[in-house]
Amino acid sequence: MSLSTPYSKLVLATAVAAVTFTTACKPKKAETVISGDAAQKVYVAPGKLDEVYLFASGGFSGQVAAYGLPSGRLLKVIPVFSQNPENGWGYSEETKAMLNTSHGFIPWDDAHHPQISKTDGSDDGRWLFINGNNTPRIARINLATFKTEEILEIPNSGGNHSSPYCTENTEYVVAGTRFSVPIEGNTDVPINTYKENFRGALSFVKVDPKEGHMNIAFQLLVPGVNYDLARSGKGASHGWMFFTCYNSEQANTLLEVNASQRDKDFIMAVNWKKAEEYLKQGKGKKTPTTYYHNNYDERTHSASSKVEKEVLTLDTRVLKDIVYFIPCPKSPHGADVSPDGESIVASGKLAAVIPVFSFKKMTDAIAKKTFESEFDKVPVIKYEAALAGEVQKPGLGPLHTEFDDKGYAYTSMFVSSEIVKWKVDTREVVDRIPTYYSIGHLCVVGGDNKKPYGKYAIALNKITKDRYLPTGPELTQSAQLFDITGEKMNLLLDFPTIGEPHYAQACPADVILKNQKKIFELSKNEHPYAVKNEKETKIVRNGKRVDVWMTAIRSHLAPDNIEGIKLGDEVYFHITNLEQDWDVPHGFAVKGAENAELLIMPGETQTIKWTPKSTGIFPFYCTDFCSALHQEMQGYARVSPANSTVALKSGIGETAPKNELAKN
Amino acid sequence: MASSDESQQTEATATIDTKVHSDSKGIGKFTDVKVDGLNADHATKGKTVFDSKCSACHRVDETKVVGPGLKGVTKRRTPEWIMNMITNPAEMTQKDPVAKALLAEHLTQMTFQNVSDDETRQILEFLRKNDL
Ligand SMILES: [Cu+2]
Numbered sequence: 001m002s003l004s005t006p007y008s009k010l011v012l013a014t015a016v017a018a019v020t021f022t023t024a025c026k027p028k029k030a031e032t033v034i035s036g037d038a039a040q041k042v043y044v045a046p047g048k049l050d051e052v053y054l055f056a057s058g059g060f061s062g063q064v065a066a067y068g069l070p071s072g073r074l075l076k077v078i079p080v081f082s083q084n085p086e087n088g089w090g091y092s093e094e095t096k097a098m099l100n101t102s103h104g105f106i107p108w109d110d111a112h113h114p115q116i117s118k119t120d121g122s123d124d125g126r127w128l129f130i131n132g133n134n135t136p137r138i139a140r141i142n143l144a145t146f147k148t149e150e151i152l153e154i155p156n157s158g159g160n161h162s163s164p165y166c167t168e169n170t171e172y173v174v175a176g177t178r179f180s181v182p183i184e185g186n187t188d189v190p191i192n193t194y195k196e197n198f199r200g201a202l203s204f205v206k207v208d209p210k211e212g213h214m215n216i217a218f219q220l221l222v223p224g225v226n227y228d229l230a231r232s233g234k235g236a237s238h239g240w241m242f243f244t245c246y247n248s249e250q251a252n253t254l255l256e257v258n259a260s261q262r263d264k265d266f267i268m269a270v271n272w273k274k275a276e277e278y279l280k281q282g283k284g285k286k287t288p289t290t291y292y293h294n295n296y297d298e299r300t301h302s303a304s305s306k307v308e309k310e311v312l313t314l315d316t317r318v319l320k321d322i323v324y325f326i327p328c329p330k331s332p333h334g335a336d337v338s339p340d341g342e343s344i345v346a347s348g349k350l351a352a353v354i355p356v357f358s359f360k361k362m363t364d365a366i367a368k369k370t371f372e373s374e375f376d377k378v379p380v381i382k383y384e385a386a387l388a389g390e391v392q393k394p395g396l397g398p399l400h401t402e403f404d405d406k407g408y409a410y411t412s413m414f415v416s417s418e419i420v421k422w423k424v425d426t427r428e429v430v431d432r433i434p435t436y437y438s439i440g441h442l443c444v445v446g447g448d449n450k451k452p453y454g455k456y457a458i459a460l461n462k463i464t465k466d467r468y469l470p471t472g473p474e475l476t477q478s479a480q481l482f483d484i485t486g487e488k489m490n491l492l493l494d495f496p497t498i499g500e501p502h503y504a505q506a507c508p509a510d511v512i513l514k515n516q517k518k519i520f521e522l523s524k525n526e527h528p529y530a531v532k533n534e535k536e537t538k539i540v541r542n543g544k545r546v547d548v549w550m551t552a553i554r555s556h557l558a559p560d561n562i563e564g565i566k567l568g569d570e571v572y573f574h575i576t577n578l579e580q581d582w583d584v585p586h587g588f589a590v591k592g593a594e595n596a597e598l599l600i601m602p603g604e605t606q607t608i609k610w611t612p613k614s615t616g617i618f619p620f621y622c623t624d625f626c627s628a629l630h631q632e633m634q635g636y637a638r639v640s641p642a643n644s645t646v647a648l649k650s651g652i653g654e655t656a657p658k659n660e661l662a663k664n
Numbered sequence: 665m666a667s668s669d670e671s672q673q674t675e676a677t678a679t680i681d682t683k684v685h686s687d688s689k690g691i692g693k694f695t696d697v698k699v700d701g702l703n704a705d706h707a708t709k710g711k712t713v714f715d716s717k718c719s720a721c722h723r724v725d726e727t728k729v730v731g732p733g734l735k736g737v738t739k740r741r742t743p744e745w746i747m748n749m750i751t752n753p754a755e756m757t758q759k760d761p762v763a764k765a766l767l768a769e770h771l772t773q774m775t776f777q778n779v780s781d782d783e784t785r786q787i788l789e790f791l792r793k794n795d796l
Contacts, residue, residue, distance in 0.1 A: 553775075580779075
């Protein structure tokens with residue numbers, strides 16, 4: 001290959017410039033901070049596997065992306081809250097129900113915070129939870145199949161942002177509302193009655209430890225402010241959950257100005273064990289509401305929706321000593337808990353320091369009632385009484401903190417675009433490194449666990465100007481990989497992402513690999529339209545509905561000739577992939593289908609609905625190149641006029657329908 | 665780069681007539697399979713497994729569908745070869761000369777259909793019965 005393209009020249013020129021000017025006062029470019037062995041550290045040779053799985057939210061794409069680290073290779077896009085043409089998610093008859101909500105079928109959402117399920121405060125690799133922000137929902141992905149199995153709508157919520165953070169043993173995942181809204185009785189109120197009528201709801205979603213099934217155990221009705229992020233206590237602070245709040249001004253317009261008036265907003269500390277006690281005493285109140293609960297059954301490969309009609313609430317105006325406020329400088333974003341559970345790190349986006357609160361001091365202050373005031377009937381603990389200390393001059397715009405296995409914390413700085421490393425016990429800054437650019441969340445492998453894995457930090461950036469070949473006004477966003485094993489952080493790699501990589505969690509690949517499922521066993525397929533055997537394929541008419549029971553195997557579809565469909569019929573192709581070999585999906589597409597196509601995994605059954613719009617011959621075929629004879633994997637459906645006498649018949653080879661002319 | 669390998673492969677397969685008997689035991693976990701009188705119960709079970717996992721590609725007469733017709737297969741192949749082909753088809757078509765020749769003839773890679781060792785033995789029994 002020749003190196004004479006203009007772009008290669010540009011790259012070479014930049015590299016030379018970088019060498020020449022390393023000692024000059026030029027703004028740091030990536031080339032100047034990459035150390036010589038970075039390429040070796042991210043090189044994963046062909047045939048070798050990545051060490052770590054990174055699960056990043058797709059932000060406004062509504063999906064989750066799984067990347068391998070250290071290579072940064074995109075391994076898979078897992079469809080969650082948005083329809084996905086690649087595999088028919090949200091288009092196929094089996095998966096449509098997953099996107100049902102009380103507002104109807106919602107084919108797109110905004111997904112922010114992936115969370116790997118925890119056992120004893122560490123990632124256990126069973127499930128991944130993620131929030132749908134706009135139409136409040138929580139999804140559960142099964143990490144054995146990388147498939148979304150459950151989506152639970154969250155009532156009384158607006159902007160499901162502080163969600164879904166899980167407790168030490170995944171007893172709960174929480175869903176805190178970003179927008180407070182009027183929630184009981186008459187909700188048609190003037191917007192400027194925010195202070196009187198708007199309230200926050202913090203939902204505690206119980207997770208069944210065996211199957212992972214979710215249900216809303218209770219909602220805490222809390223003061224009407226904005227709830228931004230959350231982290232659970234662990235170890236020393238197990239049983240508590242910490243939420244950041246902004247807009248303690250309770251403004252309802254021009255929030256940018258009006259919600260930054262006060263010097264301090266709050267961290268809300270929630271004693272969920274106490275809430276459980278109140279529930280046991282029967283102090284919860286059943287409140288009517290409507291929300292959807294969608295489940296995908298792995299045995300039938302099909303989803304169904306259930307409508308829930310009420311939720312149990314606990315009102316913190318009435319039931320005291322569940323929640324407390326801790327003042328926190330200006331518009332806090334993240335509240336992150338150290339591995340031992342003792343330190344709660346809060347980041348005020350507009351603050352010049354990072355306050356670190358002590359769980360022990362906080363509980364002492366509660367016991368001694370060292371309160372400075374009340375806010376909407378919630379006690380406000382004195383700032384100094386709960387404070388362990390402050391990280392001084394950390395940088396501009398601190399957002400989120402995660403921890404390594406050596407006693408250090410890493411905080412993302414949105415405004416100054418950098419990661420700052422500091423020592424948790426002394427709160428002194430020890431290193432800082434630029435990011436490209438505008439970092440939001442960051443992730444340390446296992447960085448919210450009791451025992452972090454450490455080794456890598458990942459920056460999740462909002463802006464990528466000049467990082468890759470430009471693609472037009474809409475650039476991809478990016479993630480960056482840093483080696484954090486030494487005293488100094490080292491940039492190893494940056495890579496483009498799908499959508500906005502809002503937050504990500506990472507864990508060693510072994511944790512996921514041990515549970516991986518490679519095929520769906522045909523004998524365990526309980527789909528009502530499954531065909532286990534080519535001889536069982538058939539076609540059945542019921543009024544205007546025609547069901548085709550079809551199989552796919554390398555390299556034919558059965559049946560491959562279908563006649564007797566009439567204009568006005570609704571045709572359901574139910575296709576079972578008979579392969580029992582890993583990594584051999586088959587696709588299915590039929591001309592003129594207004595839906596997507598299907599992608600059917602080995603041993604799986606999926607259905608596409610097709611309503612032909614004209615008479616004639618319609619080819620169908622497999623869309624996934626599966627063998628040398630893949631092109632031959634095809635067939636024909638004949639559509640006759642509504643009053644036709646052509647009999648409904650289907651077959652393959654010698655059983656194919658023969659010589660029936662149209663008679664009208 | 666690959667041309668020398670490919671020509672070797674063509675040479676190696678060109679000389680093999682897949683219709684005649686071969687003593688190859690194939691490659692896989694089955695190295696010594698004892699067969700004597702037909703086990704009718706196994707043959708019946710084998711037919712059930714064959715119908716669900718093999719019949720989409722193989723007929724039990726002489727007709728080729730996706731793969732070869734299986735009439736006479738127990739006369740052409742050793743029991744070990746048949747059982748290794750069912751359980752280890754990918755390696756077989758890469759390394760066993762007879763299986764390589766069959767792939768060149770039919771052009772579709774046979775798949776491992778998640779058949780257990782016991783079921784494999786039952787399928788063998790069903791094919792033996794088919795050849796009586
Ligand atoms: Cu195919």
